[in-house]
Amino acid sequence: MILVFGSINMDLVASVAAIPRPGETVLSRGYRTLFGGKGANQAVAAARVSADTVAMVARVGRDGFGEACLANLKENGVVIDHVVTGEDPTGCAFIAVDAVGENAITVASGANGAVSTADLPDVLVSADTLAVMQMEVPLEASLATARRVRAAGGRVIWNFAPATDLSASELAEVLAATDIFIVNEHEAMTAVGLLGAAPPSLEEAARIIAAEGRVTCVATAGAAGAIAFGPEGTRHHAAALDIRPVDTTGAGDTFVGILAAEVAAGSALIDALRLASIGASLACLKVGAQAGMPTRAELEAQARAGV
Ligand code: RIB
Secondary structure, eight states: OEEEESOOEEEEEEEOSSOOOTTOOOOOSOOEEEEEOHHHHHHHHHHHHOSSOEEEEEEEESSHHHHHHHHHHHHTTOBOTTEEEESSOOEEEEEEEOTTSOEEEEEEOGGGGGOOGGGSOGGGOSTTOEEEEOSSSOHHHHHHHHHHHHHTTOEEEEEOOSOOOOOHHHHHHHHHTOSEEEEOHHHHHHHHHHTTOOOSSHHHHHHHHHHHHTSEEEEEOGGGOEEEEOTTOOEEEEOOOOOOOSOOTTHHHHHHHHHHHHHHTTOOHHHHHHHHHHHHHHHTTSSSTTTTOOOHHHHHHHHHHOO
16 A cells, blocks of 8 residues: 655646746746645556555645645545545645746645644554655654554655755654655755765765665656665666656656555566656656656556657
């Protein structure tokens, strides 16, 4: 069973010629209201490719965004029985996407800020649980949940996104509660800085995090694909597809969701890495975090066609 413990947002997405600098106002012709939130995105990415149960523990508000987000998760096959509806408004993300598909995101956390490990029923915690964490709900709640899952013999994937302010000791606690730690370049450099190192490359940062944290560290590198280091220094690399991105929002979440699905199904890490890299590339071909996430059939067809 894949348990995604994390955020649900409604994304308000505006296309802009260039992302505004501090103090600048830019105009966009309009905006789209799209489903998002790192946790919800990862759950949908996993559910689209996995035969396993994918359940979310999260919170939404008693509002239209919350209702729509829950309906979307359900439609995508995510179990929402343990999502709490409360008084805080549903989380909302304000996203500007520029002409080359890069984005800048502001998240108003709302209900995500009230997520607690008390929301997670014992029935979802077992040796069969693969838990997926991110950084958009309170850290103490994610840490407590990760520890519960591992104490039951389950495994934890922790996506260090977004890389928020964390102390060195908090990062040490996260790594100690994690089996697979997933970062992009910015997140890798933030984490490795907290470990007291300043490596010259993403590759070296991932190697240090894996060795110091005694975890498998997976680093996504956009067009350069993804690399993984085991704690003993074993290295894997998977290529991305050669694409022209339309919108990179949700690409990292697609990677995490597919990697989780493959790891839960017992795939070797290199195979999981390859499929996750292909899926993340496909996710960049449509506007919005979830629109381009592949189904199992699409993912396998692309894998057969090669990168
Ligand atoms: O990773 C992309 C996601 O980050 C968006 O869907 C947005 O909601 C923010 O959480």
